[in-house]
Amino acid sequence: xxxxxxxxxxxxxxxxxxxxxxxxxxxxxxxxxxxxxxxxxxxxxxxxxxxxxxxxxxxxxxxxxxxxxxxxxxxxxxxxxxxxxxxxxxxxxxxxxxxxxxxxxxxxxxxxxxxxxxxxxxxxxxxxxxxxxxxxxxxxxxxxxxxxxxxxxxxxxxxxxxxxxxxxxxxxxxxxxxxxxxxxxxxxxxxxxxxxxxxxxxxxxxxxxxxxxxxxxxxxxxxxxxxxxxxxxxxxxxxxxxxxxxxxxxxxxxxxxxxxxxxxxxxxxxxxxxxxx
Amino acid sequence: xxxxxxxxxxxxxxxxxxxxxxxxxxxxxxxxxxxxxxxxxxxxxxxxxxxxxxxxxxxxxxxxxxxxxxxxxxxxxxxxxxxxxxxxxxxxxxxxxxxxxxxxxxxxxxxxxxxxxxxxxxxxxxxxxxxxxxxxxxxxxxxxxxxxxxxxxxxxxxxxxxxxxxxxxxxxxxxxxxxx
Numbered sequence: 001x002x003x004x005x006x007x008x009x010x011x012x013x014x015x016x017x018x019x020x021x022x023x024x025x026x027x028x029x030x031x032x033x034x035x036x037x038x039x040x041x042x043x044x045x046x047x048x049x050x051x052x053x054x055x056x057x058x059x060x061x062x063x064x065x066x067x068x069x070x071x072x073x074x075x076x077x078x079x080x081x082x083x084x085x086x087x088x089x090x091x092x093x094x095x096x097x098x099x100x101x102x103x104x105x106x107x108x109x110x111x112x113x114x115x116x117x118x119x120x121x122x123x124x125x126x127x128x129x130x131x132x133x134x135x136x137x138x139x140x141x142x143x144x145x146x147x148x149x150x151x152x153x154x155x156x157x158x159x160x161x162x163x164x165x166x167x168x169x170x171x172x173x174x175x176x177x178x179x180x181x182x183x184x185x186x187x188x189x190x191x192x193x194x195x196x197x198x199x200x201x202x203x204x205x206x207x208x209x210x211x212x213x214x215x216x217x218x219x220x221x222x223x224x225x226x227x228x229x230x231x232x233x234x235x236x237x238x239x240x241x242x243x244x245x246x247x248x249x250x251x252x253x254x255x256x257x258x259x260x261x262x263x264x265x266x267x268x269x270x271x272x273x274x275x276x277x
Numbered sequence: 278x279x280x281x282x283x284x285x286x287x288x289x290x291x292x293x294x295x296x297x298x299x300x301x302x303x304x305x306x307x308x309x310x311x312x313x314x315x316x317x318x319x320x321x322x323x324x325x326x327x328x329x330x331x332x333x334x335x336x337x338x339x340x341x342x343x344x345x346x347x348x349x350x351x352x353x354x355x356x357x358x359x360x361x362x363x364x365x366x367x368x369x370x371x372x373x374x375x376x377x378x379x380x381x382x383x384x385x386x387x388x389x390x391x392x393x394x395x396x397x398x399x400x401x402x403x404x405x406x407x408x409x410x411x412x413x414x415x416x417x418x419x420x421x422x423x424x425x426x427x428x429x430x431x432x433x434x435x436x437x438x439x440x441x442x443x444x445x446x447x448x449x450x451x452x453x454x455x456x457x
Contacts, residue, residue, distance in 0.1 A: 014445045018419055019358055020426050030349055047351045049451040050420060051312075054357065057421060058311035059318055061331050066306055069332045073339055076297035 006131040007042045017046040028123030163240045167192040167201060176253055178273035184208055187273045191253050198246040200229065204236045207272060210257060216272070217262045218243050220250035229253075231262040252276045291352055294342045302339060309353065310335070313360050319421045320364035334363050361423045368423075407454065412447035415440055 007013060015021050016029045033040045167173060173192045180187030188205040202218065210216060216236075218229035230244045232255070254274040256266040285293065285304055293301030313334060317327045337359050345355050408416075411433075418429040430440035 011441060011445050014448045015426075015441075017354065017448070018444060019361060020419065034348070044351065045452055046448055047354045049448060049455050050357075051351065051353045052455045053416070053451055054316060054353075054421070055312045057315035057319070059315040060311045061314040062324075062328050065314075065328045065332050066310070069306070069335050070299075070303075072332075072336060073299075073302065075299040075302070077299060 002131070002135050003036050003038050005135060006127075007038060009134065010127075010131060012127060012130075013039065013042055013046060017043060017050055024119050024123045025127075027120045028127050031120055031124045032127060164203060167203070167240055170194070172196045174277070176275045176277055178253055178255060178275035180206075180273055181271055183270070184272050189255060189273050189275075191275065192240075193246060193277075200243040200246055201240050202232070202243055203240050204232070207236070207255075210234055213260050214257055215260045215262060216255050217258045217266065219254045219256065219266050220246060220248075221252045221254065222248040222250050224251075226254075226266045228262065228264070231258070231260075250277055287352060288347075291345070291347055295345075297339075297342075305338070306335060309356065312353075313356060316357065316360055316421050317364060319417070320368060320423060326367075330363060330367060334360050337363065357420075365423045408447060408450055412443045412450070415443050416447045416451075419444060 012021070012025075012029060016026060021029065029039075029043075033043055168175070170192070172194050174195050176191040176193060178187075178189040178191060184207070187207050189207065190203045190205060192201045192203075194200070200218075207216065215234060216232040218232060219226040220229055221227075227247065227250070228244070229246075232241060232243075233239075252274055254266070255272050256263075256268070257270040257272060258267060285301065290301055290304065294305065310331065314327065314331050317330050317334070318324070321327045321330060334356075338356055341359070345352065349355075414433065415429055418424040418432065419426055424432070426440050426444070427437055430437045433440070
């Protein structure tokens, strides 16, 4: 359990100093305070704050109170026979009954009955467990958020794979593989050309990432002339990209690197991949 | 405030109180009675009855000082607990007799605070103005007037959770204002 977090967020210490905890909970906090100096320090701070707050609401009592009070009191340095300890013994029952509610500090040598000790232990355990659960809950929340993101990512990639599979599986599709030319031999692009409606989609398997002001452009070669098939989004990884529909009877597909937005005619020196139909 | 020149540290004071020395109890009374009386008056608006109760409270403090354990909390906190419990006991015994509406009580008691606080207290009062009224009212009800958090929430017609969090924030603010 993170003690600092417990101090700042549990609210238990505030309830303790406000006097709103029940007796067992109070004892639990006292046990914790003896184990953790940070808790002791925080309790002191809270108590001093409240003390100062109460002093803002001071009202001077009538002078008669002090006189009446001290007339009823006897002191060690004045009259030994009537020390307050004897007084307490005489009125033990009433005094004790009153004090069970009134005071928070049990006598140092007081022996707790076994159930008392057990209940204190239970309270402390509960507090510790609450603190731990709180931390745990936070961790779980984080983990949960991470998992949600991961699941979303997996779903998206799954969808892409599904699209890709569908593209391969579709019997109407003619698949043309464009292979890397000398400029980048490792390059590879797959074209899916739907023979029914001439729609074209492509999947970049491997192409060097273009500069910010450059873009790849797809071409068909129809009757020996290049025909523009559209530019390829630079964010092409792992995607099935829809291109323009084929017109006429292309002999080959090719991709060149052009300025962003594409060119009316291909820059042949910058041709990366080509595949014959 | 203090009529004696003797100045005690908290440890010295506690030790002398436990030895049942008159000077220590006089010092205690002179320095703390107004603070405790301010709280008693919040419970019981009847000044005469409050004065009787204050006497009863100090007698309890005197009789039970031997049981006070400084490792479990500050002396003043212990005295405030005795004050709270004595007042609540009386209110229970004489149920209905001292019932005062929450809002009335606050206004009434504040209006009755007629003694002149010293300068440092005035400064602190200014600091306190910063405490948001909806938080202050809860702090007062629960700490100075002995309401349970449930009762205070009910009185103010707000959810218990809201009451609890306002009290927590108020305490955090007090810590900052008083630079504890």
